[in-house]
Amino acid sequence: MYSELPAARIVRRLGDSPRQRGSLSGETCPDLFELSDGSFAVIGTDRTDELDAMLPADAARADYERIVVITRDTLLRAKRDIPDA
Template sequence: MFELSTGDFAVIGEAMTDQLRHLLPDDAGVGPDERVVVIPRDVLVRARRDIPEE
């Protein structure tokens, strides 16, 4: 996970859209140019300190 110059974040993970799409809440969707990406828990926990609060 890393912050882009725009302030957005990019993540590297395993694309799991087809396997997980049916588990999304009714009010969530995946656009044609989007993917559901699984980020290992330890990666997100370690990245937490680098994510700004605002």
């Protein structure tokens, strides 16, 4: 189960901070982080209820997983920091 995995730490942000992307209120702050175990953490809007039934037939989501949406701008600005391998 997911909760049994060893804890990872946030190593760095990928892309610009929410403030650099124009979020001055702190209310729209999608973000991407690289973790010490090589995986990535995403802060976004939970849209699981809305999108779950629309997943392609070859996609699956465990009960502990959520479908999280980030803005296109957030991902495009992070692209330069995402490793190729």
